[in-house]
Amino acid sequence: MILAASTGKAVNGVELGVVIFFFLVVAALGFLAARWRRSSDHKHINEWGLGGRSFGGFVTWFLLGGDLYTAYTFVAVPAALFAGGALGFFAVPYTIMVWPLVFIFLPRLWSVSRKHGYVTPADFVKNRHGSKSLSLAVALTGIVATMPYIALQLVGIQACLDVIGIGGNGSTFAKDLPLFIAFAVLAAYTYTSGLRAPALIAFVKDALIYLTVIVAIVYIPTRIGGGWTHIFDAAQSRLTTPNPTTHKPAGSILLAKGNALPYATLAIGSAMALFMYPHAQVGVLATKSRNTVRRNLAALTAYSLVLGLIALLSYMAIAAGFTTKSLGNNNQHAVPALFDWAFPSWFAGVAFSAVAIGALVPAAIMSIASANLFTRNVWLDFVNPNATPQQQTQVAQLVSLVVKFGALAFVLGLDATSAINFQLLGGVLILQTFPAIVFGLYTRWFHRWGLLLGWAAGIGYGAVVAWQQSSATQHHFASQVAQIPWTHQKAYIAATALVLNLVVTVAATLVLRAVKAPAGADNTSEADYSHEGGEGEMPEITPVAV
Amino acid sequence: MSSGAERPGPPTRAATPLISPMRVVAAVCVVAPFVAMLWIPSYNTENPRLLGFPFFYWYQLLWVVITAALMIVAVFAVKFDRTARRGADRSGGTGGTGGSTGASGGTAGTPSGEESR
Numbered sequence: 001m002i003l004a005a006s007t008g009k010a011v012n013g014v015e016l017g018v019v020i021f022f023f024l025v026v027a028a029l030g031f032l033a034a035r036w037r038r039s040s041d042h043k044h045i046n047e048w049g050l051g052g053r054s055f056g057g058f059v060t061w062f063l064l065g066g067d068l069y070t071a072y073t074f075v076a077v078p079a080a081l082f083a084g085g086a087l088g089f090f091a092v093p094y095t096i097m098v099w100p101l102v103f104i105f106l107p108r109l110w111s112v113s114r115k116h117g118y119v120t121p122a123d124f125v126k127n128r129h130g131s132k133s134l135s136l137a138v139a140l141t142g143i144v145a146t147m148p149y150i151a152l153q154l155v156g157i158q159a160c161l162d163v164i165g166i167g168g169n170g171s172t173f174a175k176d177l178p179l180f181i182a183f184a185v186l187a188a189y190t191y192t193s194g195l196r197a198p199a200l201i202a203f204v205k206d207a208l209i210y211l212t213v214i215v216a217i218v219y220i221p222t223r224i225g226g227g228w229t230h231i232f233d234a235a236q237s238r239l240t241t242p243n244p245t246t247h248k249p250a251g252s253i254l255l256a257k258g259n260a261l262p263y264a265t266l267a268i269g270s271a272m273a274l275f276m277y278p279h280a281q282v283g284v285l286a287t288k289s290r291n292t293v294r295r296n297l298a299a300l301t302a303y304s305l306v307l308g309l310i311a312l313l314s315y316m317a318i319a320a321g322f323t324t325k326s327l328g329n330n331n332q333h334a335v336p337a338l339f340d341w342a343f344p345s346w347f348a349g350v351a352f353s354a355v356a357i358g359a360l361v362p363a364a365i366m367s368i369a370s371a372n373l374f375t376r377n378v379w380l381d382f383v384n385p386n387a388t389p390q391q392q393t394q395v396a397q398l399v400s401l402v403v404k405f406g407a408l409a410f411v412l413g414l415d416a417t418s419a420i421n422f423q424l425l426g427g428v429l430i431l432q433t434f435p436a437i438v439f440g441l442y443t444r445w446f447h448r449w450g451l452l453l454g455w456a457a458g459i460g461y462g463a464v465v466a467w468q469q470s471s472a473t474q475h476h477f478a479s480q481v482a483q484i485p486w487t488h489q490k491a492y493i494a495a496t497a498l499v500l501n502l503v504v505t506v507a508a509t510l511v512l513r514a515v516k517a518p519a520g521a522d523n524t525s526e527a528d529y530s531h532e533g534g535e536g537e538m539p540e541i542t543p544v545a546v
Numbered sequence: 547m548s549s550g551a552e553r554p555g556p557p558t559r560a561a562t563p564l565i566s567p568m569r570v571v572a573a574v575c576v577v578a579p580f581v582a583m584l585w586i587p588s589y590n591t592e593n594p595r596l597l598g599f600p601f602f603y604w605y606q607l608l609w610v611v612i613t614a615a616l617m618i619v620a621v622f623a624v625k626f627d628r629t630a631r632r633g634a635d636r637s638g639g640t641g642g643t644g645g646s647t648g649a650s651g652g653t654a655g656t657p658s659g660e661e662s663r
Binding site: 298305 | 579600609610611613
């Protein structure tokens with residue numbers, strides 16, 4: 001079996017068997033989850049979409065970890081380091097800075113959402129700024145930005161399947177069939193169990209991932225020999241070797257001149273963007289008390305440490321002798337191929353299961369979050385304002401299916417060889433909702449139409465510039481770092497777009513306030529932002545919906 | 547406006563100053579990771595190495611641990627601050643922090659929700 005795997009063509013039966021085993025376990029859990037902590041009112045959108053808003057610290061740690069650390073962590077970030085060195089390590093400062101950010105503003109969002117029964121951030125925006133159009137903008141941005149993020153999860157699963165030996169050379173249909181099956185099963189249990197499915201599966205996911213990472217960090221350096229010194233030196237000598245065609249080095253294990261600002265903006269931009277994503281907010285709104293997340297912050301950083309260590313697996317792959325060419329021109333195979341090479345087949349199977357399940361959990365939460373957004377802020381606001389919470393659940397269930405297959409189309413349509421750009425593209429879009437949501441938690445100074453104009457400017461600029469980025473292998477969306485206009489300095493497009501967004505928002509607000517344009521009605525009061533919610537108190541949401 | 551009755555919050559808040567030592571502690575804990583991580587020239591070097599890791603890598607991984615510790619401190623600082631403020635409010639005799647007890651949660655959501663439809 002090991003021989004077969006090393007030739008890269010034949011299917012590794014042991015690995016495949018282990019992966020199928022874990023996939024079946026997880027699927028069973030997903031369907032059983034519908035009964036877990038079930039309430040009498042299980043058809044309510046609060047139940048399907050937010051798991052009854054009842055998760056305590058323990059479940060939340062697993063759920064948020066399972067939610068936020070995704071195929072991005074296991075496949076995309078290592079691929080970026082494998083290809084370009086230190087710049088890809090921005091994911092570590094990103095996941096460091098995200099926690100203080102969470103500490104600052106998420107308790108306020110939790111409180112006001114609990115008090116008024118908001119299911120989505122767009123619900124909050126609508127009621128805070130008195131603007132359905134701004135809420136629609138936030139909701140649509142969330143749905144669109146989540147698509148490439150779900151697509152990234154699929155890419156992660158695909159990378160594992162490729163290394164196991166299924167897929168690769170066959171026809172498109174045969175190649176993608178396992179992915180279709182995995183996704184259909186995922187769609188089915190998400191449909192029936194809602195947020196409870198990924199919450200329960202997150203336990204399995206995290207256990208497998210911690211196991212895999214600890215074993216990898218301890219065991220693989222002994223296989224390579226020479227320890228970490230050798231690993232970093234090997235990475236440095238490979239990265240700094242000039243490419244024979246371009247005569248330029250791929251990168252370095254330190255940041256090159258001019259890469260400090262891209263590094264900083266990628267990190268802070270991604271950190272600010274993360275909790276604008278609907279799936280991240282679902283994880284927070286599903287907690288049972290205001291301080292559940294805050295109390296969890298220190299423990300949640302454990303995931304950041306794991307992310308940093310996984311990122312370094314890419315350098316191990318370099319030290320083990322893998323090159324872009326030997327990975328079939330797909331750097332995303334770096335970590336799976338390393339596992340395949342270093343571990344006995346049965347444990348490689350465990351590691352692949354960790355990556356694949358690690359992608360399924362967030363994919364489920366993302367599709368639930370998108371479905372919530374569509375149901376609450378598009379369908380309920382513009383199509384059927386009289387829908388009952390039960391009807392909302394039905395719509396959300398259907399939309400969760402649509403979103404997943406939309407992502408599938410995304411991954412088959414776009415070049416998936418640098419999946420990190422999927423996540424960064426989503427970040428460019430979602431970050432533009434930051435002013436409406438986060439500033440809105442503190443002040444109503446910004447005018448609703450100013451926020452909308454700023455959003456439009458940021459989205460427009462970000463989308464156009466991202467589309468224009470080309471490389472030797474890709475015509476569009478090849479990079480998420482671009483020159484800041486009128487300078488020679490490069491930065492993450494999302495950050496540049498956010499600055500433009502803020503300038504437009506402030507300027508428009510000044511004008512709109514000067515001409516006394518009507519401000520929207522505010523349905524919240526100051527005390528709502530420190531509302532604690534009782535233990536076991538069921539949120540009163542019926543009136544909003546009925 | 548559902549919670550209009552609770553609006554007179556500011557007078558009670560004036561009992562304790564906006565900036566308290568505990569709030570400063572929390573603010574420092576929260577800001578420190580941003581300063582450390584965005585100040586890239588301070589860590590973009592190879593030496594000193596630790597267990598073979600270049601400084602760039604082990605320093606940032608170390609900051610994960612430091613951030614965890616800072617978050618614990620910040621959570622406690624905010625908790626103490628809140629307790630102190632409640633005590634101060636209560637001795638002030640106004641009892642105006644009604645919103646934070648959660649007792650009004652169920653009823654208050656109702657009318658505001660209907661207005662939004």
